[in-house]
Amino acid sequence: xxxxxxxxxxxxxxxxxxxxxxANVRHRERLPRSGPAIIVANHNSHLDTLTILxxxxxxxxxxxxxxxxxxxxMTNKAMAWFATNIIxxxxxDRGKRNEGANPLQPCEDAxxxxxxxxxxxxxxxGEPERLTQFKKGVAHLVKARPATPVHPVFMHGLGKALPKxxxxxxxxxxxxxxxxxxxxxxxxxxxxxVLQSRMAALAATVRMPPWE
Amino acid sequence: xxxxxxxxPVQAVIGGIYALLIVASVLVAVLRRSKPGDAxxxxxxxxxxxxxxxxxxxxxxxxxxxxxxxFLGFVSFLALKEYLSLIPTRRVDRSILIFVYVAIPxxxxxxxxxxxxxxxxxxxxxxxxxxxxxxxxxxxxxGFLRAVGMLSWGMMITVFSLGHTALLLSFGAKxxxxxxxxxxxxxxxxxxxxxxxxxxxxLGRHKIVPSVSPNKTWEGFLGGLVTTTLIARVLGPYxxxxxELWSALAGFIxxxxxxxxxxxxxxxxxxxxxxxxSNLIPGHGGILDRVDSLVYSAxxxxxxxxxxxxxxxxx
Numbered sequence: 001x002x003x004x005x006x007x008x009x010x011x012x013x014x015x016x017x018x019x020x021x022x023a024n025v026r027h028r029e030r031l032p033r034s035g036p037a038i039i040v041a042n043h044n045s046h047l048d049t050l051t052i053l054x055x056x057x058x059x060x061x062x063x064x065x066x067x068x069x070x071x072x073x074m075t076n077k078a079m080a081w082f083a084t085n086i087i088x089x090x091x092x093d094r095g096k097r098n099e100g101a102n103p104l105q106p107c108e109d110a111x112x113x114x115x116x117x118x119x120x121x122x123x124x125x126g127e128p129e130r131l132t133q134f135k136k137g138v139a140h141l142v143k144a145r146p147a148t149p150v151h152p153v154f155m156h157g158l159g160k161a162l163p164k165x166x167x168x169x170x171x172x173x174x175x176x177x178x179x180x181x182x183x184x185x186x187x188x189x190x191x192x193x194v195l196q197s198r199m200a201a202l203a204a205t206v207r208m209p210p211w212e
Numbered sequence: 213x214x215x216x217x218x219x220x221p222v223q224a225v226i227g228g229i230y231a232l233l234i235v236a237s238v239l240v241a242v243l244r245r246s247k248p249g250d251a252x253x254x255x256x257x258x259x260x261x262x263x264x265x266x267x268x269x270x271x272x273x274x275x276x277x278x279x280x281x282x283f284l285g286f287v288s289f290l291a292l293k294e295y296l297s298l299i300p301t302r303r304v305d306r307s308i309l310i311f312v313y314v315a316i317p318x319x320x321x322x323x324x325x326x327x328x329x330x331x332x333x334x335x336x337x338x339x340x341x342x343x344x345x346x347x348x349x350x351x352x353x354x355g356f357l358r359a360v361g362m363l364s365w366g367m368m369i370t371v372f373s374l375g376h377t378a379l380l381l382s383f384g385a386k387x388x389x390x391x392x393x394x395x396x397x398x399x400x401x402x403x404x405x406x407x408x409x410x411x412x413x414x415l416g417r418h419k420i421v422p423s424v425s426p427n428k429t430w431e432g433f434l435g436g437l438v439t440t441t442l443i444a445r446v447l448g449p450y451x452x453x454x455x456e457l458w459s460a461l462a463g464f465i466x467x468x469x470x471x472x473x474x475x476x477x478x479x480x481x482x483x484x485x486x487x488x489x490s491n492l493i494p495g496h497g498g499i500l501d502r503v504d505s506l507v508y509s510a511x512x513x514x515x516x517x518x519x520x521x522x523x524x525x526x527x
Binding site for chain 2: 022024157160163166168170171172173207209210211212
């Protein structure tokens, strides 16, 4: 399975990303070399997860765990197989907060194992290429594991290439900017403010032609 | 001498390019040692990228015609992608862009099978009429004219104009000059860029179009024009069916139109507020920055040769 995963990234994801999309990556050196760590990115497209996974060396694949909604990815059998085995997601139940169990437990366990989590705090892909308010789950996760660095990554262009509900991939060059890691401060709201403003600052460094 | 004799003109010229590249690399290395700084670091990057580009181009041109055509189509694809990524686009036109991309294989296929009429009409007639029609069916009129204008121009420069490079391969195959005519065009266009840059750095005083391209000077432009014309006079008889004087005239035209292409793409970038079209080629910018002169010199050179030297019967 590990071989299949590596082959999928080496033979399909990377060529498509370099040729069809031509990612321009800035500050790749800021990515974490080892876990535990959290990557936080804006979400515009199904390509987002693949793109972030492809930023790392192939050998890091087993350590990289995208966090994804169970209700979206785990309902269909084929999709569930692909999501867990090839992409390596950690499925999370959205909106079951009041039943006593901690929905973030699998994420905390993964951090304890030294994995690198990939989180999209916007919650869904939503309106493509528009940065929306982050959800606070990531702050609660960092509060539980305060030593974990959180690396913001801003991406532009993937939402134009393959937005929500689109069937065909249209080639566009895309920009990826990696920011300096954010650390846990003293409150959930304070952390979210820092993270959100750090992401906005990264977004401001990218030239985004109008797309109305 | 016997080894030189056994080389084809194309191989000999490519050998000459590498010799020139080695000389340039040595010069830049010396310059870097005597004057370290940002300018020489940039120059080094540029020369390293030249090695890459010339190697890829050499392999593509020397392999065979299909590989060469596919390579040229890929360059056109990269240029179009850069263009479409830079301009403002309407969300509703996303599916239209797929048709624009599909125009590339079609255009280069027409070049490959030497269907001159189809090649000449496919984009300026069929795509030109068909795309706005399709966009009308989409039903959104807001920003319609702007979108039609930008897509049409982009397709003309990145697919139609650059497509003429593949047409030169067909022409070369027909006249048994092989990749010669294409090599003639590309070498002279790129050489002219370098010659203009060098003459401009050495003697440049009087700016031509400071509001568009502040580094372009009359001295650089004229220096490039004369040097390129002279080189064309020497290379033309080997690489093309044209004798010395016609070759020199072709070189003159390539240098002049190449310059116009260069500043036209500069004007386009300036309007969008970017310095380079992308960061694909270190020291050069994007593909569009590298093929800017070719966008003009390729069609003008081809049609000059076709109409004036072959009376319209080159293909």
